[in-house]
Amino acid sequence: MRLDSRRSLDTLVGLGFRFCELSAEGGGGFGDPCERAPDRVLRDVMDELLSREAAETIYGMKIDEGRIDSAATQRLRTAL
Numbered sequence: 857m858r859l860d861s862r863r864s865l866d867t868l869v870g871l872g873f874r875f876c877e878l879s880a881e882g883g884g885g886f887g888d889p890c891e892r893a894p895d896r897v898l899r900d901v902m903d904e905l906l907s908r909e910a911a912e913t914i915y916g917m918k919i920d921e922g923r924i925d926s927a928a929t930q931r932l933r934t935a936l
Contacts, residue, residue, distance in 0.1 A: 889915045890933045894924050 897915045900906040902922060911917045916936045918928035 890936055894929065898922075898924055 892915055894917060897906065897911050897917045898919060901908055901911050901919050908919050911919055912932060916929065916933035918925040918932055
């Protein structure tokens with residue numbers, strides 16, 4: 857049975873469940889974040905999976921108004 861992820865553990869225990877399997881999305885990834893394809897980082901920002909601030913600090917990408925600022929991105933990635 858797949859459980860609704862919005863239910864708290866207390867609610868599940870209160871419903872009489874004897875065990876609970878918890879899983880979380882995400883992970884550390886692999887490779888140099890600065891080598892991630894810019895279009896994929898942009899897509900994650902546009903899909904609200906990643907903030908613009910995280911794109912800058914983690915991936916070294918500057919995104920303004922839904923577009924990649926190539927010059928600023930190059931400077932950020934060089935600095936990382």
